Amino acid sequence: EAQLVVSGGGLVKAGGSLRLSCAASGFSFNDAWVSWVRQAPGKGLEWVGRIKSKSHGGTIDYAAPVKGRFSISRDDLKDTIYLQMDSLKTEDTAVYYCTISDLWGQGTLVTVSS
């Protein structure tokens, strides 16, 4: 069964850092384009960024609110995508999901305190 497992969330102070992981299983990961999406409490879905497969150049795109602070990387040997979040702000508080094609991970909560 194909699935994505997201981990690494938690409580961090503003200005701090956190790294999320999205581990894939049950399907071929190497050709996957992976997006991160977040949802602030009580709000809608917001795209964070995306990394293409290496066969498509491994291009990475970011949403304007996180550009320069967040970075996405992939380890195809471990079938895992990472979201490194630096210089965190209180407005980054959200549940973070990863998604590949029509598959979504369960999400992990990131809380940034002031």
Place this chain on the structure above:
Amino acid sequence: SYELTQPPSVSVSPGQTARITCSGDALPKVYAFWYQQKPGQAPLTLIYKDTERPSEIPERFSGSSSGTTVTLTISGVQAEDEADYYCQSADPNDTYWVFGGGTKLTVL
């Protein structure tokens, strides 16, 4: 950046048909996707590439496209369909995603 516009809420009685629209200037050029989200759960992909449905999604969920508007249609609505629904697309250069604001479907 461009925006996708959805109605904040739609109400329908069980067994009736619900239609949720999503409007955006780029929709004639890019694909749209639809997601269902229930409280405390991750989104579930209902429709991809405007009209395609993952194999595990019931046939009563369908997508259509006309000009700058895409529509999610739920035929024979059931109580379990009460949820938030989001449309999503990308910019014409496929460098970023955009989500609609979401539509809360209430089953009366």
